[in-house]
């Protein structure tokens with residue numbers, strides 16, 4: 504960032520007192536959000552402050568976040584999200600309807616979110632400005648935001664859109680065309696529980712010194 508004077512130091516907010524391990528190991532995709540319980544601005548600011556602290560290329564800080572809490576805008580965005588979600592399933596699997604989704608599929612809950620996005624109390628859209636080489640800086644920031652949400656008890660899930668709706672999304676929020684969209688994150692108080700999550704063992708996903716060589720804990 505060119506204007507060093509405009510940068511701020513922030514102390515860790517006392518609200519973020521959950522141990523980092525607990526936050527990381529219980530953070531999960533929360534798609535069922537309480538539509539009737541709002542999240543106050545002070546908590547949203549904590550999430551954005553946490554995002555701002557993430558590593559980023561050259562400290563250029565290209566990430567930009569659009570926080571949407573206007574009900575009418577969320578309702579219109581939710582309709583576009585629903586269209587995008589189904590466009591993606593159509594492209595990937597030829598699905599056009601819930602009855603096309605196999606029983607027990609990992610897409611069952613995401614399909615529910617496609618219906619419920621209209622009711623999310625808050626939606627955050629994440630963008631990057633400028634240099635494409637720096638653009639992936641947005642993901643550490645998004646992860647900080649998700650973890651801070653977990654620490655505050657706020658549910659979230661990282662989601663994406665589809666080219667079919669992008670022009671309309673940009674028009675809905677007056678987003679300049681040169682700004683690059685990355686992901687959208689509905690936020691709300693959970694109607695479910697955080698963690699535990701299930702993941703592949705790191706003995707399988709980690710190599711040691713050379714590709715395909717097991718780490719010491721592989722046994």
Ligand SMILES: Cc1cc2nc3c(=O)[nH]c(=O)nc-3n(C[C@H](O)[C@H](O)[C@H](O)COP(=O)(O)O)c2cc1C
Pocket residue numbers: 530531532533534612613614616660661662663700701
């Ligand atoms: C790049 C990316 C894209 C994702 N897209 C969607 C999505 O479109 N819809 C959705 O419901 N979840 C989406 N997710 C959330 C994942 O489904 C979720 O993180 C994963 O299933 C693990 O869930 P868990 O942490 O609850 O175990 C996405 C996550 C990532 C990182």
